[in-house]
Amino acid sequence: xxxxxxxxxxxxxxxxxxxxxxxxxxxxxxxxxxxxxxxxxxxxxxxxxxxxxxxxxxxxxxxxxxxxxxxxxxxxxxxxxxxxxxxxxxxxxxxxxxxxxxxxxxxxxxxxxxxxxxxxxxxxxxxxxxxxxxxxxxxxxxxxxxxxxxxxxxxxxxxxxxxxxxxxxxxxxxxxxxxxxxxxxxxxxxxxxxxxxxxxxxxxxxxxxxxxxxxxxxxxxxxxxxxxxxxxxxxxxxxxxxxxxxxxxxxxxxxxxxxxxxxxxxxxxxxxxxxxxxxxx
Amino acid sequence: xxxxxxxxxxxxxxxxxxxxxxxxxxxxxxxxxxxxxxxxxxxxxxxxxxxxxxxxxxxxxxxxxxxxxxxxxxxxxxxxxxxxxxxxxxxxxxxxxxxxxxxxxxxxxxxxxxxxxxxxxxxxxxxxxxxxxxxxxxxxxxxxxxxxxxxxxxxxxxxxxxxxxxxxxxxxxxxxxxxxxxxxxxxxxxxxxxxxxxxxxxxxxxxxxxxxxxxxxxxxxxxxxxxxxxxxxxxxxxxxxxxxxxxxxxxxxxxxxxxxxxxxxxxxxxxxxxxxxxxx
Numbered sequence: 001x002x003x004x005x006x007x008x009x010x011x012x013x014x015x016x017x018x019x020x021x022x023x024x025x026x027x028x029x030x031x032x033x034x035x036x037x038x039x040x041x042x043x044x045x046x047x048x049x050x051x052x053x054x055x056x057x058x059x060x061x062x063x064x065x066x067x068x069x070x071x072x073x074x075x076x077x078x079x080x081x082x083x084x085x086x087x088x089x090x091x092x093x094x095x096x097x098x099x100x101x102x103x104x105x106x107x108x109x110x111x112x113x114x115x116x117x118x119x120x121x122x123x124x125x126x127x128x129x130x131x132x133x134x135x136x137x138x139x140x141x142x143x144x145x146x147x148x149x150x151x152x153x154x155x156x157x158x159x160x161x162x163x164x165x166x167x168x169x170x171x172x173x174x175x176x177x178x179x180x181x182x183x184x185x186x187x188x189x190x191x192x193x194x195x196x197x198x199x200x201x202x203x204x205x206x207x208x209x210x211x212x213x214x215x216x217x218x219x220x221x222x223x224x225x226x227x228x229x230x231x232x233x234x235x236x237x238x239x240x241x242x243x244x245x246x247x248x249x250x251x252x253x254x255x256x257x258x259x260x261x262x263x264x265x266x267x268x269x270x271x272x273x274x275x276x277x278x279x280x281x
Numbered sequence: 282x283x284x285x286x287x288x289x290x291x292x293x294x295x296x297x298x299x300x301x302x303x304x305x306x307x308x309x310x311x312x313x314x315x316x317x318x319x320x321x322x323x324x325x326x327x328x329x330x331x332x333x334x335x336x337x338x339x340x341x342x343x344x345x346x347x348x349x350x351x352x353x354x355x356x357x358x359x360x361x362x363x364x365x366x367x368x369x370x371x372x373x374x375x376x377x378x379x380x381x382x383x384x385x386x387x388x389x390x391x392x393x394x395x396x397x398x399x400x401x402x403x404x405x406x407x408x409x410x411x412x413x414x415x416x417x418x419x420x421x422x423x424x425x426x427x428x429x430x431x432x433x434x435x436x437x438x439x440x441x442x443x444x445x446x447x448x449x450x451x452x453x454x455x456x457x458x459x460x461x462x463x464x465x466x467x468x469x470x471x472x473x474x475x476x477x478x479x480x481x482x483x484x485x486x487x488x489x490x491x492x493x494x495x496x497x498x499x500x501x502x503x504x505x506x507x508x509x510x511x512x513x514x515x516x517x518x519x520x521x522x523x524x525x526x527x528x529x530x531x532x533x534x535x536x537x538x539x540x541x542x543x544x545x546x547x548x549x550x551x552x553x554x555x556x557x558x559x560x561x
Contacts, residue, residue: 003389006470007388010385011382011397013378013381013382014379014382014401017437017438017441018400018404021412021435021437021438022407022438024419025412025415025416026415028415028419029411029412029414032415032418079310082307086307095545095549096315097310097314098545098549098552099314099315099542102495102499102542102544103499103538103541104498104499104500104501104515105499105501106501106518106519107499107537107538110321110518110530110531110534111320111321111538114317114320114321114324114531115317115320117527118335119335119337120337121337124336124339127335128336134335135336165552165553168553169553214408218411218502220501221501221515221519224522225530239505242414242506248414251414252414252415255411255414258408258411259408262407262408
């Protein structure tokens with residue numbers, strides 16, 4: 001076979017597979033969202049957005065992302081720069097810090113449930129310190145803030161590792177000469193971070209942010225494990241429409257709303273962190 | 282003389298303070314990751330009574346009560362088996378389909394290459410679990426609904442972009458000259474690949490296969506949507522969150538975590554190489 005056609009033969013399986021299981025389902029989900037039986041309609045979207053739970057679940061999803069993602073960026077940057085100047089034990093520390101990468105959101109929710117449930121470790125610690133006499137219910141209707149904090153902590157715990165990996169890989173690609181030059185000109189460590197690391201890390205930062213923000217809008221199992229129905233989010237609404245209310249059209253409509261938000265944020269991040277034309281590392 | 286040592290002390294003490302602060306933060310961040318995992322371990326290795334009692338002990342009592350309750354819970358073992366099957370199928374399919382494309386991207390300049398790369402990147406920017414909804418309908422029509430194979434197809438869609446980009450970065454790390462040398466020594470394109478490139482790339486391919494396994498093993502939403510009788514472990518645990526007792530949840534969570542820990546340990550060397558080029 002000639003080398004001219006070989007690459008196309010090699011990418012054919014992926015292309016076919018993604019057309020069948022990625023593009024085609026998207027056509028289907030849009031169709032499902034925009035029809036109710038007789039032609040094109042926005043009925044599903046109207047149904048979904050006028051439901052009393054929609055504003056609260058949208059708000060919860062966005063608030064959670066707004067609380068979690070900035071902390072994760074800061075934490076991942078801190079960890080990545082700390083690892084970068086580490087001489088011994090680098091591999092061990094990196095392994096420990098990337099452990100949550102392999103842990104599913106459901107397992108992370110269960111792990112933090114062990115801490116926050118009524119007979120859990122937080123209550124045990126507080127009673128050992130003499131702060132409380134008997135265990136209090138931490139995750140309940142009376143304490144929405146605590147439910148939010150527990151979910152946010154579980155998300156930060158679980159999903160900072162993916163950003164860390166991307167950022168460590170990105171920092172590894174920055175030539176050491178730039179730091180040496182900056183040092184020669186008398187830049188302090190903080191200035192080196194601000195003027196060398198951050199700008200050159202932009203491509204990695206945008207990859208990490210996009211991946212993380214999209215996953216933040218899909219938050220589901222952590223919330224189910226810790227908050228259950230106390231903390232409705234968009235993804236759990238999708239699940240409810242599909243299985244409890246058996247309304248496929250409405251589920252598809254929420255799915256498209258999540259997709260729309262994700263695309264909007266992806267474009268904003270790409271625009272904000274774009275590398276100027278002609279600039280390369 | 283004294284002035285010099287005093288000056289040296291003055292610069293050394295903030296530096297020492299900085300080092301202490303640095304060490305302390307490294308230690309704290311390690312604890313932040315490990316302590317919650319330790320709590321889960323305590324709960325898993327305690328009897329069901331101890332798990333539900335208060336206050337909690339901070340040392341495990343090494344009782345296998347919770348784990349044996351988990352193993353005897355109706356449907357749990359078959360859910361575990363389904364999880365392993367789906368993840369295994371996903372692993373094989375995503376590498377078999379993805380690796381050729383990764384090779385093509387690293388070795389050839391062809392028309393539409395940038396477009397193809399862009400499309401692969403784009404799939405990562407979409408909330409993929411949402412695909413499960415329309416696929417549920419499609420699978421019912423084709424008879425794939427509630428099967429291990431059907432779910433593995435969806436998980437392969439999730440793992441495929443990673444498989445392509447990771448194998449692309451792995452193949453790019455092997456010089457083209459090696460292959461060309463093999464051709465001049467009488468190898469065909471195929472034998473050069475199987476005799477020269479494949480042995481070099483195999484550890485990396487294994488690592489990205491393991492990564493695909495973990496993606497499927499951990500996936501919750503699509504698994505819950507697409508399976509009813511043949512639940513995977515994540516779907517089974519999710520479905521029973523409201524009703525199952527605490528010790529069942531914790532034992533289940535533990536079983537979910539253990540393979541992930543081992544796998545991340547196995548691929549740790551490749552984790553960063555995989556992301557380095559996949560970024561660009």
